[in-house]
Amino acid sequence: MKIATSDEIRAIAGVDTRKCMKCGKCSASCPAYNEMDIRPHQFVSYVQNGDVEALMNSKSIWKCLSCFACVERCPRDVKPAKLIEAVRLSVIRQRGENYLSPDEIPALLDDETPQQLLMSAFRKYRK
Amino acid sequence: MPIDNNENKEFKPVIVAFCCNWCSYAGADLAGSSRLSYPADVKIIRVPCSCRVNPLFILRAFQKGADGVILCGCHPGDCHYSTGNYYARRRMTLLFSMLDYMGVENGRTRVEWVSAAEGVKFSQTMNEFIEQVRSLGKNVRLEDLRCKKN
């Protein structure tokens, strides 16, 4: 897997990571926090510090619900979800890095899962 | 910076420096009392504030034979009149951009913020600026042929 640079991530996300004042409100707001190995607020500092590799290998990018609570509540306009999205895109845009394959779908299906969710999952986890 | 007198001995540029009374003129005085030398090509005109400098003055200087014009004022935020240098900054940015657009060498104009405490910066700035103007040579793109010295 080709590892993206911090500048690329920032460019995709359109986010200035230097604006972060490390208040942790993103992580405080995150409903998927406990599922994540690297937490939303850490995404910001990892990108700032140039460790994108860890992020690309982290399971957090698949756990983020894209609920944008962190984007809404961030007082500094840093938008962690956009960074997570950018890292996720950097992964799935590469050949063979899709996170979801159609074969897996039948097993995941149940009556409660809306069609819409499948669609968005495909959009989010595949190129 | 030592001045290389051998290489450019012939060309002595005429340089007009507009300095605001409160910061930059005082900075120039400090450069003087600290004996920080810069070439005699620079002549300072004292103005109350950088915002007093009309683009007309700058063009007139070039017309009458100046090879470079520099404007010095208080650092943004430190203007004695609170806001003067902010206006000066916009005016000069646009004016210099226009001169550049018309093909006048952009090294002939400069704005520098020099506080009353920055004698060193004043002298350095002048040395740098003169060097730059010297490298550009005589101003011909904005000259008035009638004012050419015989």
Next chain:
Amino acid sequence: MQEKLVSRAKELLSDGTVVRVLGWRKGDTDFSAEPAFFESAESLDEFTYDGFCGANLSKYMIKASKEEGKTLVFLKPCDTYSFNQLIKEHRVDREKTYIVGVGCDGKLDIEKIREAGCKGITAVTEDGDTIKVATVYGDKELKREDVILERCKACKGGKHVAYDELAEGCDEEKPAKEGRFELVEKLEAMAPEERFAFWQNELSRCIRCNACRNVCPACSCIKCVFDNDRYDTAQKANTTTFEEQMFHIIRAFHVAGRCTDCGECSRVCPQHIPLHLLNRKFIKDIDEFYGEYQAGEDTDSRAPLTNFTQEDVEPSIVKERG
């Protein structure tokens, strides 16, 4: 269209809403309509509104505002920006103005028609996008797009920003035309020597007739610095190339942030100097440095040169961007 405008003007004259009408009078040829004041219903028979009514009438409202009573003025979309700017600078009296907004499909440039090879013109008729030109040497058909004024090629989009009423059929907005800075960018991309040569060549034709200044709605000074002996800036002729530069730089600077890009300066220049490229350079710089700003869009915003932010770019940007 024209009949409707005339009858509306007559109505407003007769019901006393206005005491005079500012519009265009038919010329002695198809292509020589002139701005004119009409004070009676009969005189309005000479009123015209056609492709050659390019003149921006807003500046005449300075004069009209000094007269007694209200004036009806017909303004094309782009003229209304100039009008707003004049309001902002207290040069015209809104209370004494009744604006009827008129539509515009792009005004014609007789000089371009001549340049397209039409000599000895006896008649010009508009037929949609086709312009038919009858000449002593034979007839010609031209495409409107090819012979519209420079400014119309950068149309702001046909929106009236000031009016009391809109004439029929001109409420539809068109998209603003792209590419208004194309030529500016081309010049910026040139080497300084080339730019210098370009402008020196263009400005060398300047005859200092002051048409650009006198027609400019932003140049509304009672006494221009270039007419004022007090500052040694008065020049009646360009004696050297410097004075050409001086006049045009200072003029462009004085209207920077106030110029609505109405293009009158380029329209009237007898020597076809692309003066709008100076104004557009300032507009482009202002947009880039201080955020998009359209002069005349409103009547109360601060013009970029009478405003600032603490984070403004430094003048060194000119050097740094290369």
Next chain:
Amino acid sequence: MQRIGVFVCHCGTNIAATVDVKKVVDVISKEPGVVHAEDYQYMCSETGQQKVIDAIQNEHLTGVVICSCSPRMHEGTFRKAAEKAGLNPYQLEIANIREQCSWIHKDMEEATEKAVILARAAVAKVMLDTPLTPGESRVVKRALVIGGGIAGIQTALDIADAGYEVDIVEKTPSIGGRMSQLDKTFPTLDCSSCILTPRMGEVNAHEKINIYTYSEVESVGGFVGDFKVDIRKKARYVDMDKCTGCGLCQEKCPSKKNLSEFNRGLSNRTAIYTPFAQAVPNVPVIDTANCIHFKTGKCGICSKVCAAGAVNYDQKDEVITREYGAIVVATGFDTISLDKFDEYYYNQSKDVITSLEMERLMNAAGPTGGKVVRLSNGEHPKDIVFIQCVGSRDVTCRGKSYCSKICCMYTAKQAMLVRDHYPDVNVHVFYIDVRTPGKNFDEFYRRAVEEFDVDYIKGQVGKVSEAPNGRLLVQGSDLLDNRQIKMEADLVVLATAIEPSKDARKLATMLTASMDTNDFFTEAHAKLRPVESPTAGVFLSGVCQGPKDIPETVAQAGAAAVKVVGLLAKDKLTTNPCTAESNPLFCNGCASCEKVCPYGAISYEDRQVNDHGIRETRHVAVVNGALCHGCGACTVACPSGAMDLKGFSNRQILAEVDAICR
């Protein structure tokens, strides 16, 4: 014809060692207009000055150029000498041939040449000098203080104690301001009203101080030393002179369910009310929106029970005009609205309160008599969560980009006091940074942690919601432990950002005083003139200028008072003669100059002009010399050159340019 005298100073050897002074005299004496040129060892000495005086008188000089040290050094000296000789002091210019010539150059020829050029430029300028006379304007010996909080009170007292009359205008029914709402003050924990109330009494009793409560500034005219201010005294419907402050009317008023502004809506008050017990003046006002008499025409109980006959339903607003020499702005602050911060559940739950509400809750005179309770059910809380930086340091459109400065300390105070009064209550504080720069401040905060066991958590709260059991659920992060916290709480206290009073912007416009983007008043100079507005005669006191705590406010209030006293102590103001001046013949009234003037010195007038035979009325700019500081911003904004600056006129600067480039 001008007759210019040039005097070249040797300054011992300071100048003469590098500049050939004799040669300068020789060359400059041949300049057109120069009728006298001489050199001397020390021009600034008695003898040197006498030479200048003699030459002015003997040679009938019309202008003088001194080639010497920087004008910043001796311009004043030589101007005085010129004046003594009968020459207008502003017809003298200095050519700086020391700091800007002899001291920085080594080559004599070069330095001499430059000295000549500088002298020529000065001659060119002095030729165009016109005699200038500083104007004079009167000083009204009275100050206006706008705002009756601690800032206004302190400023008023200090000015009054110096012997000048002061009026305080306060928009609410009583002076006291925010400080009167506070319980204790950090870091000493003394009771706020115990220290404030005596001050309020002092103000009330001071013979030099006049208080207009329930009043607002309606318009401001004039300029430094001579302001004219219209003050609207809103109708109280209670006669100030007759009311004895017995309080019977409030006891009997049947309209009782109106939210108390003073208690931040946590309790009710009557329609006729004094905001709090120690109010000054202790005279109630009638809130007409809720008064039964005003709503229905019936009732009238207060009027009936008032033994003094002070209630007067027919009272009308009254506008009075007063003159002042100086104006102090002390308009204070408010907390921001939390409407955009739904994640904190403030609008949804009674148990989420702002810190200012917490102050009222903890105050013995407050709605609960000082008991900290859950407002939803009146129960004693077990867990209290404090959240810092609510809306502060927030660059989005929801909050304020600045630090509100006081929150860290009052949160520590409130947390400490809660733990002190109720050792059984757990107190958690979510913080981003704890900022304690101040005397005894960090010690105070550490005491909260170390002595009172307040639980400080580094992290922000993301969400407050209601737990199924009716308590509050606080979800936050603990950045140091890298974990997300979910805890239940009974009370959540928000350290809400403060912002300048809403009315301040309107006032700033009236005063032509500038404001920053956050609506804080701008100071004349951030470092050197922090209590003055750029508008002459307008001074700043308290939070209206920027967030600050009580000691800082009081210190600034005193500083503002000193500035006011310094101004009022003068009998006349001499105005700077180097001011801008507009030529009505060239002015086109475009108002560009007015927009860039930092002092509001430019206004517009319709003037009759005679422009070479054309007589007409024009809308033209007029500069008020008393307000103009002479920066010249307007001269460049003016496209027609109508605006010029005396002493640094366009022609003069152009002449200097010409002389230098010659």
Next chain:
Amino acid sequence: MYQISREKMPELLAAVAKEMDLFLPVQNNGITNFGFWTEDAKVDLDTLKTVKSPKDAFFPQSEVLYSCYQKANKTSIEPAALKDAPFAIFGVRPCDVRAFDVLDRVFLSEPADVYYAARREHGIVVSLACHEPEDSCFCKTFGIDAAEPQADVAMWQVADGYAWEAKTEKGEKLTELVKEYLTEQDLAKEVEAEKEAIRTLIDKMPNSNLSLEGWGVGKTKERFDDPKWKELSDACLGCGTCTFSCPTCQCYDIKDFNTGNGVQRYRCWDSCMYSDFTMMAAGNNRTTQMQRFRQRFMHKLVYFPDNNDGMYSCVGCGRCVEKCPQSLNIVKVIKRMGGTK
């Protein structure tokens, strides 16, 4: 009569330029004006109307009259040198040739203007008949024949070149100088045909036969207070486009310029349309644009004929007709106030 082919023309011009200054229509970015010949100048003899007229050749837009210097308390005055060598003006149209006669009336009547007189004396005018007249032309109104240029040398466009005829002694001399490029030929028939074609075309132009009734000698009282002046001038911007493109306007201002080394006294064109024209202590005696506008046309059509044996000072070149920014012009004035069309 001689002939010169189109191909040979550049060589002829170069030959003239070698001997003297050569002033002729040169194209710059599509715009043609008179200018000095240079090796890379784009000579343009086809464009009928230059933007500016050739009057600069004799009466330049600005010229230094004398300079003053001050050196060590001494003032010296140096008058500008008078033109003392022949120079040629090439490609002047018949109307512009007539304009020189108008200027002569002003500058050569006593006391003669020495600067102008010297140039006039040394200038050789080579004119060119109007092969393709334009709609703005109305020279015929003033009795000018676009087919018959009156100059030192006259040229007509024929087949693959130009017919060349010297008409004066000066013209003969010039012909001598360039003889090697000319071929002697009988072109009477071709030239006559060209003249006929020109006259036919001129007659088709809308303004060729304007009536000058109501204008000319002695019409001051009749015209001066005509109410039509107001409506005609309402749109006038007061710019100098008409004046500065006009071949006969002769007003000038005299000004000083401080060069830093001395003072140059120069004169430059002025326009009676300008609000600061003839500004005096008491102001301009014409305070409204209507008065200035009236002055310009009254001067051309009434005052000048009054003082110059009926000679109009308009030659019908039509430059102002084409160039006025607001489409105001002398044709409209003549038509609307002259009674008949």
